[in-house]
Amino acid sequence: MDESTQQIKIPAGFRFAGVHCGLKRNPNKEDISLIVCDAPATAAGVYTTNKVFAAPVRWDRSRTPSNKIRAVITNSGNANACTGEQGEKNCAEMAAIVAEHIGAAADDVLVMSTGIIGVQLPMEKIRSGIAAAASQTGTEAPAFIAAARGILTTDNGKKLASRTATIDGRTFQIAGMCKGAGMIAPNMATMLSIVLTDAPLTAEQAQSVLGQVADETFNCIRVDGHMSTNDTLLLLASGAEGGAPLTDSQVDQLQAVMKEACEEMAKLIPADGEGATHLIKIDVEGCATREDAKKIAIEVADSPLVKTAITGGDPNWGRIVSAVGYAGVPFNPLKLELRLNDILLYQEGTPVTFDAKTVSGSIKGSFETHVQLTLFEGDAKARVWASDLTVDYVKFNADYST
Amino acid sequence: MDESTQQIKIPAGFRFAGVHCGLKRNPNKEDISLIVCDAPATAAGVYTTNKVFAAPVRWDRSRTPSNKIRAVITNSGNANACTGEQGEKNCAEMAAIVAEHIGAAADDVLVMSTGIIGVQLPMEKIRSGIAAAASQTGTEAPAFIAAARGILTTDNGKKLASRTATIDGRTFQIAGMCKGAGMIAPNMATMLSIVLTDAPLTAEQAQSVLGQVADETFNCIRVDGHMSTNDTLLLLASGAEGGAPLTDSQVDQLQAVMKEACEEMAKLIPADGEGATHLIKIDVEGCATREDAKKIAIEVADSPLVKTAITGGDPNWGRIVSAVGYAGVPFNPLKLELRLNDILLYQEGTPVTFDAKTVSGSIKGSFETHVQLTLFEGDAKARVWASDLTVDYVKFNADYST
Structure with a gap:
């Protein structure tokens, strides 16, 4: 049991299992993950906005928010995307198999899939995997880790990630798991995450909290700008903490702690981006609206020229400033200010004198690079986390052959 | 004189020069380009939409369309972008120096710059370069080539590129030059192009023709999705053909021929994209509007996963189909159809059986790869040309250090 295993505090009201059923080649890698709720749980979901979306996204989207979810079944190794009508049937069958094992209705089981696109699920393997998982669920860290x-x-x-929220003398546990390294893998696509809490949230509260948390965490990470067909973020609230419903103010406090946990998880994705040698933290401040700030941060995050400059340890402010300029956000370029790792590079529309070696050294010397942009158009801001772009990224994605 | 030099047919009414003045290190590479109009010419311009734009873009934008342009002066090696007030002064001075040499007003001289961002122009070198260029202009191919x-x-x-348009018994010459390999170079930014004709166009006609041609040619190429601060496309019409003003129908015919010339030039840019091993032609058809079709084509063109798949000769339809899905265009994914090099890969929302080796071979065996998407939502279509993404692109842009 490693350090993170010991530290994870798991919300009450859930049981977990992770097993290998043969979707992944390596028998030591779990490919079926099951979370069972002891009693009907509140659930909320946020999904990919890709018009081409997978069967489980369609299934879950029509069933959340909900106040009676009993389980989440996830398979990895196959995305069940672009699989037509058979894919829809297989997704429904996954829910039905789980429902049968735990004594619930299929409609109260959520489904997630991730892996190769365009291949039908091997349902025999899935069936035996779900049976095995259902027979060995546990409430402790090892079971949670296996599910993760x-x-x-x-x-x-x-x-x-996990957090404990202490609100008005009550203690709530929050724990989450996620996956994703960008849409980095051959025909693989997906960011998946499940956040659990024992707080008593209504379905409406859960959906509102999750939407806001997603906007500031999982929706603020970029590896390669290629949106997947399977992205799913779920929140399950068991209410097993046992207290009264939460007031608006208590929900806000819980949301703030949940945001911390989600940000911790979200950052892990670009940090693990295929071939990544830097995690780039992009802060855009002084915008008229948060939407403006986020648009700019995303253009900077997605520019291959900015990414490769960071890869090379090059304080190439021209690439950053010009990316800001094409984000489609109105601003006065003569006021734009840029800092890299706290060193001022550009102010009032003109470069300032700086020691390039010092800045370059600060990029090369740290896994995290901080890009700080200020626009002086208002008070809104946004933060985005991104991977850099390396030779290994290209090799990985070009050398593979379907 | 190589083959292309012999074939270039140069419109009457213009003189050309290209000289080396020391902006580029290699003394054999021209870095000053001058085009002089024998008489006031009609001129139109299309410019970068980047909010951070260079001094010459501001200068030209406020002076086109025009019916009295006398020259275009271009320097390479320095973009005169992000150079503040001094940059504006230097740009105006470039126009003034040319004006003095050719006996014109500075306001009737257009300016273009391309190269490093954020460094002031070395005006001594520019002055002597312009003087040298002005003293040696010629009307023949070698002078045109030197300017190019x-x-x-x-x-x-x-x-x-050049074309001859024969319209209602009259003959018009069209010739153009352009530059750009994406915003591929260290702190370099720019697509520049000048199209010349001897047709008698009004300023209004010229601007309309250029806008439409740009939309279907130079605005349809992508190397890395990073918009430059200096992009400029100019059209100069000398009217030296000597005939009467053109009717609307004659302008349309001229525009069609000009589009051919511009498409030929535009394709050369992604084909020469840094590290490019494939030119990707993306045709999107059956859309409700041309704007929809172009949005989709651009998302496909900009996806690093699509680019690297082509680099690797991988018929990875999942990457292409999922990129279509996040273009923000409404469509029915169950009708989507995809062909790669004329081979059907995806139809009615599901993959079709195809021989992966054959498709892979067709990608690997040709510099050009054809991606054909059909949406069945209408009759509009768009074509975009893109580079693939290779290890050499990343190396070039990461290994450089400012």
Whole structure:
């Protein structure tokens, strides 16, 4: 049991299992992940906005928000995307198999899939995998970890976070798991995450909290700007903490702590982006609206020229400033200010004198690079986390052949 | 004189020069390019929409369309972008120096710059360069070629096209030069192009023709999705053909021929994209509007996963189909159809059986790859040309250090 395993505090009201059923080649890698709710749980979901979306996205979207979810079943190794009518049937069958094992209705089981696109699920393997998982659920860290491993594809390791929120003398546990390294893998696509809490949230509260948290965490990460067909973020609230419903103010406090946990998880994705040698933190401040700030941060995050400059340890402010300029956001370029790792590079529309070696050294000397842009158009801001772009990214994605 | 030099037919009414003045290190590479109009010419311009734009873009934008342009002066090696007030002064001075040499008003001289961002122009070198160019203008191909070389930066060679339009018994010459290999170079930014004709166009006709041609040619190429601060496309019409003003129908015919010339030039840019091993032709058909079709084509063109798949010769339809899905265009994914090099890969929302080796071979065996998408939502279509993404692109842009 490693450090992170010991530290994870798991909300009450849930049981977990992760097993290998043969979707992944390596028998030591779990490919079925099951979370069972002891009693009907509140659930909320946020999904990919891709017009081409997978069967489980369609299934879950029509069933959340809900106040009676009993389980989430996830398979990794196959995305069940672009699989037509048979894919829809297979997704429904996954829910039905789980429902049968735990004594629930299929409609109260959510489904997630991640892996190769355009291949039908091997349902025999899935069936035996679900049976095995259902027979060995546990409430402790090892079971939680196995479930967290069961949603991974090309990730280098599990991605977890947990927090304890103390609100008006009550204690709530929050724990989450996620997967994703960008849409980095051959025909693989997906960011998946499940956040659990024992707080008593209504379906409406859960959906509102999740939407806001997603906007500031999982929707603020970029590896390669290629949106997947399977992105799913779920929140399950068991209410097992046992207290009264939460007031608006208590929900806000819970949301703030949940945001911390989600940001911790979200950052792990670009940090593990295929071939990534830097995690780039982009702060855009002084915008008229948060939407403006986010648009700019995303253009900077997605520019291959900015990414490769960071890869090379080059304080190439021209690439950053010009990316700001094409984000489609109105601003006065003569006021634009740029800092890299806290060093001023550009102010009032003109470059300032700086020691390039010092800035370059600060990029090369740290895994995290901080890009700070200020626009002086208002008070809104946004933060985006991105991977850099390396030779290994290109090799990985070009050398593979379907 | 190579083949392309012999074939270039140069419109009457213009003189050309290209000289080396020391902006580029290599003394054999021209870095000043001058085009002089014998008489006031009609001129139109299309410019970068980047909010951070260079001094010459501001200068030209406020002076086109025009019916009295006398010259275009271009320097390569320095973009005169992000150079503040001094940059504006230097740009105006470039126009003034040319004006003095050719006996015109500075306001009737257009200016283009391309190269490093954020460094002031070395005006002594520019002054002597312009003087040298003005003293040696010629009307023949060698002078035209020298001018075309004078606008290049990291391009592997000159980029030219010419056409003869025969309309209602009259003959018009069209010739153009352009530069750009994407915003591929360290702190370099720019697509520049000048199209010349001897047709008698009014300023209004010229601007309308140029806008429409740009939309279907130079605005349909992508190397890395990073918009430059200096992009400029100019059209100069001398009217030296000597005939009467053109009717609307004659302008349309001229525009069609000009589009051919511009498409020929535009394709040369992604084909010469840094590190490019494939030119990707993306045709999107069956859309409700041309704007929809172009949005989709651009998302496909900009996806690093699509680019690297082509680099690797991988018929990875999942990457292409999922990129279509996030273009923000409404469509029915169950009707989507995809062909790669004329081979059907995806139809009615599901993959079709195809021989992966054959498709892979067709990608690997040709410099050009054809991606054909059909949406069945209407009759509009768009075509975009793109580079693939290779290890050499990343190396070039990461290994450089400012």
